[in-house]
Amino acid sequence: MTAIKPEISLVIPVFNESEGVTSFVANLMSIVTSTGLHSEIILIDDGSHDETFYTIAELNSSFTNVKGLRFTRNFGKEAALLAGLEAATGDAVITLDSDGQHPPDLIPEMIVKWREGAKIVHGVKSAGSYENRYTRARARVFNSLLSRFGHINTMGSSDFKLLDREAVDILVHSLPEHRRFYRGLADWMGFPSAEVPFTVRDRESGSSKWSTLKLMSMAGVAIISFTSAPLRIITILGMVTMLFGVLVGLDAVISVINGKAVSGFATLIISLLLIGSFIMISLGIIGEYIAKIYDEIKDRPVYIVQSKIGFDDSDKNS
Ligand code: UDP
Numbered sequence: 001m002t003a004i005k006p007e008i009s010l011v012i013p014v015f016n017e018s019e020g021v022t023s024f025v026a027n028l029m030s031i032v033t034s035t036g037l038h039s040e041i042i043l044i045d046d047g048s049h050d051e052t053f054y055t056i057a058e059l060n061s062s063f064t065n066v067k068g069l070r071f072t073r074n075f076g077k078e079a080a081l082l083a084g085l086e087a088a089t090g091d092a093v094i095t096l097d098s099d100g101q102h103p104p105d106l107i108p109e110m111i112v113k114w115r116e117g118a119k120i121v122h123g124v125k126s127a128g129s130y131e132n133r134y135t136r137a138r139a140r141v142f143n144s145l146l147s148r149f150g151h152i153n154t155m156g157s158s159d160f161k162l163l164d165r166e167a168v169d170i171l172v173h174s175l176p177e178h179r180r181f182y183r184g185l186a187d188w189m190g191f192p193s194a195e196v197p198f199t200v201r202d203r204e205s206g207s208s209k210w211s212t213l214k215l216m217s218m219a220g221v222a223i224i225s226f227t228s229a230p231l232r233i234i235t236i237l238g239m240v241t242m243l244f245g246v247l248v249g250l251d252a253v254i255s256v257i258n259g260k261a262v263s264g265f266a267t268l269i270i271s272l273l274l275i276g277s278f279i280m281i282s283l284g285i286i287g288e289y290i291a292k293i294y295d296e297i298k299d300r301p302v303y304i305v306q307s308k309i310g311f312d313d314s315d316k317n318s
């Protein structure tokens with residue numbers, strides 16, 4: 001098969017999305033075709049339990065530029081994005097969700113900004129995109145922490161992005177971390193960038209694949225990958241506790257000098273509990289960093305591909 005080299009690659013992680021993926025790809029195809037660019041659409045099935053991969057195979061028989069990768073199990077969206085970026089061959093790569101929440105109609109605008117010189121075009125969520133005040137506040141706290149301590153800007157940031165080939169190559173070859181945070185890494189590279197604002201719509205079908213636990217784990221990965229501030233906070237906390245101890249100590253000495261009995265059984269218990277909890281939390285934080293080092297040092301692959309469709313080296317029987 002002698003395929004024409006694509007100018008633009010679309011990378012789409014899919015997990016249990018058989019319900020909506022066909023209409024999504026059909027719509028995407030018409031938008032991309034209207035740009036007049038040669039394209040490839042790479043769908044990464046992140047270990048779906050439904051018919052998603054079968055649907056991808058059907059799409060591939062209708063459109064030769066649709067390709068599919070299937071993971072052996074659910075490795076997570078970050079792993080799927082990496083697999084897609086590694087497999088993509090386009091001069092630019094656009095990453096987007098398969099549920100219509102990243103509006104494909106903005107792709108032509110992203111391409112214009114790329115042509116104007118931006119190496120990365122970020123799809124940025126507008127304020128009205130959040131489901132409620134709680135999710136907005138949660139995103140704001142998380143992004144402010146990252147920007148304050150990690151010096152990366154993820155405010156309103158999403159995984160809907162266009163990356164120039166130069167940025168893709170660096171992301172894939174020079175940033176070999178295993179526990180990844182795509183949004184943060186894209187900003188961290190520091191290339192000239194542009195933004196395209198969008199409002200997150202309701203999902204076209206199915207339900208969100210993120211549990212609160214998965215979200216918390218992603219926040220943990222992001223913070224630990226981009227800043228060692230929590231470790232420094234432990235030191236500061238230790239100093240504050242020491243100062244408190246010195247003050248209480250002085251107070252005790254003065255009381256003894258003045259002939260007053262040193263009282264404060266309650267104070268003793270409270271300080272013991274407080275200091276005990278500070279120590280345990282601090283150990284937990286240090287533990288998180290050690291766990292990250294442990295994960296990196298094991299050097300296991302980020303994902304395992306079970307089968308491929310539409311690639312030159314695809315399994316013929318898949
Ligand atoms: N996704 C994935 N692996 C996962 C969870 C999600 O590949 O473990 C995909 C999912 O199919 C979708 C995208 O990542 O295309 C975003 O997921 P979702 O819409 O569930 O997240 P939300 O929009 O709620 O943040």
Ligand code: MG
Nearest residue numbers: 097099101203
């Ligand atoms: Mg979604």
